[in-house]
Structures are given as C-alpha cells and as structure tokens.
Amino acid sequence: MTDPILQAIGLSIRFGGVEAVRDVNLCLAERELRCLIGPNGAGKSTLFKLLTGQLQPTSGRILFHGEDITGDHTHAIARRGIGIKTQVPNLFDGLTVREHLWLAARRTNARARADAITDEILERVGLGPEAGTVVGRLSHGLRQWVELGTVLAGNPELILLDEPAAGMTHEEVARTAELIREINRTHALIVVEHDMQFVRMIARTVTVMHQGAVLVEDTMDRILKNSAVRDIYLGKHGGA
Amino acid sequence: MIFRRVGAGIVVTAAAMVAVAVGAPLVVDEFQLLQLTVFASMCILALSLGVVWGYGGILCFGQSAFFGLGAYTYAVTAVNVGESTLAIALSLVVPAVFAALLGYFMFYGRLSDVYLGVITLSVTLIFFNLTNSTAGDAYRIGRARLNGFNGMPSLPTFNVPGTPGRLLDPTETFYLVMALLLIVYVGLHALLASHFGRVVVAVRENETRCELLGYDVRRHKMLIFTLGGAIAGLAGSLFANWGAFVSPNVFSLTTTSQIIIWVIVGGLGTLVGPIIGCVVMQYLATELGTQQLANTSLIFGIIFLVFVLLVPRGIVPSVGLLRARLSTARARPAAQARHGA
Numbered sequence: 001m002t003d004p005i006l007q008a009i010g011l012s013i014r015f016g017g018v019e020a021v022r023d024v025n026l027c028l029a030e031r032e033l034r035c036l037i038g039p040n041g042a043g044k045s046t047l048f049k050l051l052t053g054q055l056q057p058t059s060g061r062i063l064f065h066g067e068d069i070t071g072d073h074t075h076a077i078a079r080r081g082i083g084i085k086t087q088v089p090n091l092f093d094g095l096t097v098r099e100h101l102w103l104a105a106r107r108t109n110a111r112a113r114a115d116a117i118t119d120e121i122l123e124r125v126g127l128g129p130e131a132g133t134v135v136g137r138l139s140h141g142l143r144q145w146v147e148l149g150t151v152l153a154g155n156p157e158l159i160l161l162d163e164p165a166a167g168m169t170h171e172e173v174a175r176t177a178e179l180i181r182e183i184n185r186t187h188a189l190i191v192v193e194h195d196m197q198f199v200r201m202i203a204r205t206v207t208v209m210h211q212g213a214v215l216v217e218d219t220m221d222r223i224l225k226n227s228a229v230r231d232i233y234l235g236k237h238g239g240a
Numbered sequence: 241m242i243f244r245r246v247g248a249g250i251v252v253t254a255a256a257m258v259a260v261a262v263g264a265p266l267v268v269d270e271f272q273l274l275q276l277t278v279f280a281s282m283c284i285l286a287l288s289l290g291v292v293w294g295y296g297g298i299l300c301f302g303q304s305a306f307f308g309l310g311a312y313t314y315a316v317t318a319v320n321v322g323e324s325t326l327a328i329a330l331s332l333v334v335p336a337v338f339a340a341l342l343g344y345f346m347f348y349g350r351l352s353d354v355y356l357g358v359i360t361l362s363v364t365l366i367f368f369n370l371t372n373s374t375a376g377d378a379y380r381i382g383r384a385r386l387n388g389f390n391g392m393p394s395l396p397t398f399n400v401p402g403t404p405g406r407l408l409d410p411t412e413t414f415y416l417v418m419a420l421l422l423i424v425y426v427g428l429h430a431l432l433a434s435h436f437g438r439v440v441v442a443v444r445e446n447e448t449r450c451e452l453l454g455y456d457v458r459r460h461k462m463l464i465f466t467l468g469g470a471i472a473g474l475a476g477s478l479f480a481n482w483g484a485f486v487s488p489n490v491f492s493l494t495t496t497s498q499i500i501i502w503v504i505v506g507g508l509g510t511l512v513g514p515i516i517g518c519v520v521m522q523y524l525a526t527e528l529g530t531q532q533l534a535n536t537s538l539i540f541g542i543i544f545l546v547f548v549l550l551v552p553r554g555i556v557p558s559v560g561l562l563r564a565r566l567s568t569a570r571a572r573p574a575a576q577a578r579h580g581a
Binding site: 052054073074075078079083084086090091092093094095099102103104106107108111150154 | 439452
C-alpha cells in the first residue's frame with residue numbers, strides 16, 4: 001500500500017454543546033476515490049471545512065502527505081494541493097465562467113499556459129458555449145459545473161466534492177460520474193453525496209458518518225448489506 | 241464582449257484627457273485653467289477611492305486621511321527642503337506606509353466591512369482634530385510650523401526637479417497634473433487587467449472562493465488599500481501645491497464624504513465613473529458657491545440621496561446599461577426598467 005495522501009487523526013470540533021465532528025479517523029491513499037455518506041447533520045460538510053482550514057478543530061490532527069496542516073490558513077492548505085467544490089457553490093457571481101477557470105489555473109501557471117488550461121477545462125466540462133456568461137445568471141446545475149471546472153483548473157492533488165450531483169438531471173449525473181472516474185485516474189477524491197444511485201456509479205470504498213462520527217468504512221456492497229447503516233440512513237432510502 | 245468594449249472605453253477616455261490637456265490652455269483663461277488643475281487633482285483622489293472601493297470592495301470612509309497626509313507631507317517636506325521633488329515622492333510614500341499599517345491591522349485582524357468603515361472614518365477625524373490642535377510655536381517639524389486650524393500658507397510650489405529656483409507656471413502645472421491623471425488612469429486599468437488586479441476583483445466577489453483557490457485574501461486587500469493610499473497622497477500633494485496652502489480641512493468630514501459622493505454619482509466599479517462624478521460635482525460646487533439661494537451642502541445631500549435611491553449604480557454604469565437595453569430589447573421596456581431599478 002502506498003503512503004496516504006491524507007490522514008485525519010482523532011479529529012473533533014465542538015460548537016458549544018454540540019460535537020459536530022467526533023473523533024474522526026480517516027486515511028486516504030494516493031489516487032483513492034472515497035465516498036462519504038451519511039444523513040443530514042452527520043458532519044460531512046463540517047469535516048470538509050476542517051480539512052480545508054475553514055474551521056479549526058477542537059482537537060485532532062490533519063496530515064497531508066505526512067505533514068501536519070492542522071491550523072494552517074485556508075489559502076495555505078489550498079496551495080499545498082487540496083481543492084474543494086462546496087455544497088452551496090462558492091463562485092464569483094459578477095465574473096464570467098472563463099474568468100473563474102483562468103483565476104484557478106493562473107495561480108500556478110504562466111499566463112499562456114493558464115489560457116490553454118482554461119480552454120481545455122471549458123471543453124472538458126462542456127461549458128464552452130457559456131464561457132463568456134456572467135456566472136450569477138447561470139442555473140444551479142450549470143453553477144455546479146462551473147465550480148467543478150474551477151477546482152479542476154487549479155489541478156489540486158486532492159479534490160473534495162460536496163454533493164456534486166445535487167440539482168442535476170439524470171444525464172448530468174451520469175456525466176458527472178464519468179468525469180469523476182476520469183479525474184480519479186490522476187487525482188485522489190473524497191465525494192460527499194446523498195444520491196445513492198450516483199454513489200453506486202462511482203464508489204469503491206465508502207465511509208459512513210453518523211452524528212459526527214465514522215460509523216463504518218467498507219466497500220459499497222458490504223455497506224449496502226450493513227444493517228446499522230440501513231437503520232440510520234439507507235432504511236429511509238431503501239428503494240433507491 | 242464586455243472586455244473589448246471596456247478596452248475601447250479606455251482609449252476614448254485617455255484620448256479625451258489628452259485633448260483637454262492640449263486644448264484647454266489654448267482656449268481658457270488662467271483662472272479657468274487653475275480650476276481645471278484642481279479638478280484634475282481631485283480626479284486622481286476620486287480614482288484612488290474608485291479602485292479601493294469599486295474594485296477592491298473595501299468601503300473606506302476615510303480616504304481623506306491619506307489625501308491629507310499626502311498634503312501635509314508635501315507641505316512639511318517642501319518647507320524644510322525648499323525643493324519639491326522629494327516632497328512629491330514622500331507624499332506618496334508616507335500615506336502608503338500608513339495605509340499599509342492600517343490595512344495590516346484591519347485585514348489581518350479580519351475586521352468586517354462595517355468596522356472598516358467606522359475605523360477609516362475615525363482615523364481621518366483623529367487626523368482632523370490632531371492637526372487642528374497644533375497651533376503655536378511648539379508644533380513644528382524642522383522649519384515647518386503646522387499652525388493648527390490656520391493651516392500652512394505660502395508653501396513652495398512645484399519646481400523643475402533639481403532646480404529649486406525654476407518654478408512651474410500655471411500652464412506647466414496643468415500639463416503635469418493632467419499627465420499624472422492620465423498615468424494613474426491608464427496604470428490602474430493595466431493593473432486591473434493583470435493577474436493581481438483580477439484576483440483583487442475576485443476577492444471583492446467572493447473571499448472564500450479566493451482562499452479555497454489558494455489566494456491570500458488579506459494580502460491582496462492590504463496591497464490594493466496601500467496603493468489607494470499612495471494615489472490619494474499624490475492627489476494631496478497636487479492640492480497643496482495648487483493653493484500653496486494646506487489646512488486641517490483636508491481631513492474633514494466634508495472632504496471625505498465628497499470623495500464618496502463622487503464615486504457614487506459617477507459609478508462604482510468603473511474608473512471613468514469617479515472621474516466624471518468628480519468633475520460634475522466640483523463644477524456644481526463652484527457654480528453653487530456663486531449664489532446665495534440655497535446651501536451647497538444641502539444640495540449635495542439631496543443629489544447624494546437621489547443617486548442612492550434612484551440611480552444606485554451611478555452615471556456611467558447606468559448609461560451603459562441603458563445603451564445595452566436600447567440596442568437589445570426594445571420590447572417590454574416597462575418591465576425591463578422595473579427590473580433594472
């Protein structure tokens with residue numbers, strides 16, 4: 001087994017009396033694709049915020065390539081190579097689609113290379129026709145693609161995707177799944193998703209969170225058969 | 241498409257500035273030329289807030305702090321040295337250093353927008369009170385007496401660099417100020433087209449996304465704030481040179497609110513807007529000053545209210561919007577107008 005790209009050790013965060021993330025241990029190998037599931041309020045998005053430095057853990061450590069990044073600034077963590085598509089898209093509403101990708105690409109590339117990457121990603125996520133559109137005018141589904149493209153243009157080693165398929169049509173979901181598998185050939189990914197059909201399309205290893213803690217971590221098949229998981233989560237979506 | 245249109249706009253504006261610079265001395269008398277000189281100096285001040293607020297998204301209520309600091313730096317240095325070159329240079333450096341320090345505490349301290357407004361306004365009012373209370377012999381820097389609320393009169397005016405005896409005449413000063421305005425205007429556009437400038441605009445749009453992409457938001461805000469301070473300081477030295485005089489009024493509430501009004505009237509998020517707003521409002525102020533019927537400040541207040549309520553985007557963006565609308569959608573004008581308001 002290769003060295004892990006990301007390790008969370010005993011990660012916890014407490015807001016007053018609520019422990020939103022409780023003693024989470026997570027280990028991600030290079031080029032691994034991990035799905036993170038769990039009911040609403042399980043702490044998935046909070047965990048992402050901890051991993052990207054938007055929140056500081058109450059206790060525990062985060063290692064990226066074996067180096068401690070706990071407490072680092074968000075931009076410093078991003079510079080190390082962690083990119084995130086947030087649950088509610090974080091975009092520059094007054095700027096064009098092209099500008100989003102360019103800004104992401106330009107941080108690590110010279111101008112000409114950034115231009116080339118921008119064109120390449122526009123093509124890859126199918127946003128070519130919308131390149132000049134101001135993002136504030138786009139539909140939710142397209143905004144998801146813009147944010148995904150922006151993350152890709154920055155070419156981070158580890159990509160966190162928070163509900164990438166939310167608000168998408170069936171075809172778009174299939175296309176997203178395909179894109180994620182393609183990205184996974186060169187990048188490590190953690191994907192938070194509610195859509196179980198989507199998770200089945202992409203998942204190998206799945207981590208289930210419940211009430212801030214990791215409930216179980218296993219292959220998709222075994223997860224589906226796990227009665228505890230069914231009780232807290234899949235039971236409600238048994239038909240999906 | 242938008243970028244190309246803006247590009248054409250820059251050329252037109254720059255050409256207009258050159259035309260005024262070359263043409264005005266030929267057609268107007270000396271008094272009017274002096275008026276134009278102070279207008280152009282204030283345009284540079286308007287640009288400084290136009291970039292900090294309109295592009296950096298930093299609402300600085302105290303841009304006059306840097307303007308006044310530049311004016312006083314020029315005055316004190318020119319009196320002591322007896323030559324204007326170093327004084328002009330320092331009038332950029334001192335406000336810039338001060339802005340960097342203030343910006344460091346505000347942005348690295350993660351203060352929210354409201355506090356930013358309060359702090360910057362307080363800073364300029366502190367300077368106002370400070371300079372007001374420097375009357376008397378005790379308050380002098382080198383040979384320069386600060387003179388409290390009476391201000392510092394008979395300042396040395398601009399001279400040809402290196403030759404203190406060769407002063408610039410009003411026409412030469414006008415050329416210099418217009419050239420500086422052109423440089424600041426074109427330079428700011430070049431900066432905004434650069435990687436740094438595009439990140440500054442992105443920070444205005446969404447700080448979180450910028451950080452998630454690996455850009456240090458605090459650093460970008462501090463740098464653009466510092467640049468704004470330097471440009472305001474330059475305007476301060478031009479103003480001090482214009483009247484050969486500086487008084488605490490450069491820090492006053494009236495001065496600082498005027499800058500905000502220029503930017504709002506002209507149009508936030510453009511560079512030509514603050515210039516137009518500044519010229520229009522200053523022309524109005526001059527004209528209104530010649531009559532006794534109504535108080536100038538009252539009329540300015542009304543204009544400010546009308547713009548905030550009815551033309552919140554300001555003159556330039558509204559004209560652009562109107563043109564785009566006329567050309568694309570002639571149908572349903574009523575619904576469109578309602579949407580735009």
